[in-house]
Amino acid sequence: MELINLKYQYKQYQAEIDQAIGAVLESGQYVMGQQVRDLEEKLSAYIGVEHCIGVSSGTDALLLALKALNIGPGDEVICVPFTWISPVECVKRLRAKPVLVDIDPETFLMDVDQLQKAITPKTKAIIPVSLYGQMPDFKKIMEMADKHNIAVIEDGAQSFGGEQNGKKSCALTTIGTTSFFPTKPLGCYGDGGAIFTNRSDLAEKMKAIRVHGATERYNHQYIGQNARIDTLQAAVLLAKFPHFEEELKKRFEIGCFFNEKLKDYFIIPKIIPGNTHTFAQYALRSSEREKIIGQLKEKGIPSAIYYPKCIHLQPAYADMRYGKGSFPNAERIVEEVFSIPMHPFLTKDDQNKIISVLKDSLLQKI
Numbered sequence: 001m002e003l004i005n006l007k008y009q010y011k012q013y014q015a016e017i018d019q020a021i022g023a024v025l026e027s028g029q030y031v032m033g034q035q036v037r038d039l040e041e042k043l044s045a046y047i048g049v050e051h052c053i054g055v056s057s058g059t060d061a062l063l064l065a066l067k068a069l070n071i072g073p074g075d076e077v078i079c080v081p082f083t084w085i086s087p088v089e090c091v092k093r094l095r096a097k098p099v100l101v102d103i104d105p106e107t108f109l110m111d112v113d114q115l116q117k118a119i120t121p122k123t124k125a126i127i128p129v130s131l132y133g134q135m136p137d138f139k140k141i142m143e144m145a146d147k148h149n150i151a152v153i154e155d156g157a158q159s160f161g162g163e164q165n166g167k168k169s170c171a172l173t174t175i176g177t178t179s180f181f182p183t184k185p186l187g188c189y190g191d192g193g194a195i196f197t198n199r200s201d202l203a204e205k206m207k208a209i210r211v212h213g214a215t216e217r218y219n220h221q222y223i224g225q226n227a228r229i230d231t232l233q234a235a236v237l238l239a240k241f242p243h244f245e246e247e248l249k250k251r252f253e254i255g256c257f258f259n260e261k262l263k264d265y266f267i268i269p270k271i272i273p274g275n276t277h278t279f280a281q282y283a284l285r286s287s288e289r290e291k292i293i294g295q296l297k298e299k300g301i302p303s304a305i306y307y308p309k310c311i312h313l314q315p316a317y318a319d320m321r322y323g324k325g326s327f328p329n330a331e332r333i334v335e336e337v338f339s340i341p342m343h344p345f346l347t348k349d350d351q352n353k354i355i356s357v358l359k360d361s362l363l364q365k366i
């Protein structure tokens, strides 16, 4: 059993993927080839926004979004202490100040009720993360942000394809970003990402920043970077895309099945009403995590911990001066959370085996 079975997925779509890769190799257009434009067109229509910009990673997507909003020294950006490092890392790279808000312990998402008190006159942006695959309450977040004229960047690296009240992740905020890292719901075969927005001014600027700040060849309007998605990766994504909705459906079914069977034994991932969930990870909580992980391993079931340490307690970010105890929910969850296998090809037998080993593990003495 594997946590995420990418090799099996490749075998399922091999003919289409190999053909798409071969076409790029034949074309000689390895950088910004036609497939990049085709992908952007397809994904902007899918998400339901005006502009999609294919970029080199989910991290660069966040960095370009922040740069487009002119974020720099003296600005504050509200982030969370429990997620992948990228949002806080990007804010720090621009020498702005990350201001952290604790998470809700049931959804693992930014606690919207604590957001208001983190807003100051210096707040320029908020980066809520749609962690594990569902979105926080964007109606509330956008209302608060609009009132203070603050931009919102959704980090939708794990929620691509997920919905809130019928609207797709990356369509509900000023800018939405995602990642096509291989293990993400829609993954390529290396690094890749995308940015979504309805704001034409921001889109034009981010397109330029992606190619060294050039609005046309040899006219560098902004200080940019090289943040293009490879044509090869765009081709892989285009080949996988026709299967994506079916995969999302299967992920959601499996996640709901786990929730139903495990709800009386563990703290399961709560799905917010109005949301779908991509289950990029199926993450659950137990105060007996180490024992359970040991039992899973013994029975040949892999598991992982996303994430074992809070960002404010990472050595590189000590200068943010948030000590231990600053964010009690995040600090408790890093001790309890763990993820079990989740991918669209997980068989019913495997699902049942995981459930029974998890339940049995609670009965084991250490």
Ligand SMILES: Cc1ncc(COP(=O)(O)O)c(C=O)c1O
Pocket: 057, 058, 059, 060, 083, 084, 086, 087, 129, 131, 155, 157, 158, 178, 179, 180, 181, 191, 192, 193
């Ligand atoms: C929540 C979150 N944000 C940002 C990223 C960064 O994406 P990438 O690895 O494509 O830079 C990831 C993925 O690793 C992620 O899970």
